[in-house]
Amino acid sequence: MSSSPPPQGSVRSAAVVQADIHALLKATGGWLWGPTRARYEELRDEWVEAVRGEMTTAA
Numbered sequence: 001m002s003s004s005p006p007p008q009g010s011v012r013s014a015a016v017v018q019a020d021i022h023a024l025l026k027a028t029g030g031w032l033w034g035p036t037r038a039r040y041e042e043l044r045d046e047w048v049e050a051v052r053g054e055m056t057t058a059a
Contacts, residue, residue, distance in 0.1 A: 014050035
């Protein structure tokens with residue numbers, strides 16, 4: 001699992017970000033609060049952007 005977001009301007013695939021989300025959820029037993037919740041929200045937003053980018057590239 002990644003412990004910090006990628007450098008500004010760096011783009012990871014949706015699959016890689018999704019793997020980080022799954023690892024975070026597994027590590028916390030599905031309970032998200034405080035910094036863990038904040039990290040989940042960062043990853044979620046990164047995943048949404050990655051999916052949008054992949055959809056644009058595929059179209």
